[in-house]
């Protein structure tokens with residue numbers, strides 16, 4: 001048993017409303033789980049982003065917020081934390097991860113340029129497209145095989161990457177490694193792969209960045225799974241990961257266990273000066289970037305807490321606990337389990353529902369009806385339509401994600417979640433799929449509504 005490295009000091013009441021009420025509420029919001037009121041949800045596994053529980057130490061930091069427009073001491077603390085943990089020289093705060101992506105891509109990506117990566121997260125991809133660039137996924141083939149056990153499914157396929165680069169090296173804006181790889185199921189990237197990617201980018205004079213939202217969880221997997229790292233500290237592994245990077249973007253809502261925030265960290269002063277201009281324009285002055293002083297203080301403290309090994313062992317252990325329980329009950333899930341979430345294969349769970357009728361979204365709806373548990377679809381609805389043909393994109397992985405917030409739920413909550421999923425599984429053959437009632441032209445997983453198929 002992995003023991004929790006904390007105890008509970010503050011609690012928040014949650015309610016399980018009756019089943020008939022749940023059926024009514026989800027129908028009323030057009031079967032879009034984003035439109036539900038949080039009071040109507042019992043266990044919320046929609047996301048691990050910004051939903052973590054801050055520590056007493058972080059809350060104490062909140063009281064020390066220096067809300068000066070410029071030169072806040074909390075920014076100094078944030079800068080010191082990033083320098084000491086990641087080793088970068090310059091830090092630009094942003095309101096959250098996508099703010100960092102916006103600023104970086106405005107400077108680094110020219111129209112028609114390509115940004116290859118393992119698998120870009122959706123906001124990352126959208127920001128590259130926003131400046132008329134192209135985001136290309138070069139993850140290894142195993143990443144698309146839900147049942148294949150591979151310790152580092154977030155790795156970049158080096159020959160695919162070289163293939164793109166060799167076509168036209170001048171046309172590559174930069175290369176991005178997302179660690180862990182959220183879109184691929186929270187799967188880690190090995191240090192060997194990071195080194196190999198770096199060799200390729202260095203040879204071709206291309207900048208290498210990390211989307212570091214879950215950098216600490218990635219480091220934990222390296223310690224656990226990669227030869228030669230068992231006796232290294234998380235801090236040492238993080239430093240080594242980052243030593244291969246020109247910089248990183250960070251959503252502080254994940255591994256910094258903050259409710260909001262983000263930053264860009266880099267080594268190059270000239271690039272820093274360019275990015276600083278855009279930061280002031282889009283985010284705020286370079287010593288707050290859209291965050292309050294108190295948020296920066298909590299973030300600085302959260303960064304240190306996020307790399308504590310006992311915390312990471314318990315956190316990743318919770319994800320594994322849910323994964324193993326579901327897997328033992330015969331539920332088809334992605335393997336190995338990722339760092340922040342368990343991904344259920346919607347097509348495997350509901351094989352009688354065609355992909356055009358959204359099996360993973362159907363599963364999310366059923367888990368809400370069954371027990372007030374909210375997950376999220378990472379499948380056909382999220383994938384959207386092809387920009388050129390207008391046709392639906394049918395992703396190879398059509399999944400329901402159960403993201404585990406950091407330091408929020410106990411084993412009883414997680415046991416309950418597993419029970420609900422298993423109950424839905426037992427009556428799977430009777431479950432019917434959905435079609436659009438309203439299809440939003442953009443960001444359709446957030447804004448569309450659905451109706452249930454009659455037959």
Ligand SMILES: Cc1ncc(COP(=O)(O)O)c(C=O)c1O
Pocket residue numbers: 049096097098099121123124178182211213251252253261262
């Ligand atoms: C890998 C990754 N990158 C970037 C982002 C965007 O960060 P934010 O939500 O803070 O804008 C996310 C958010 O979920 C993410 O998972």
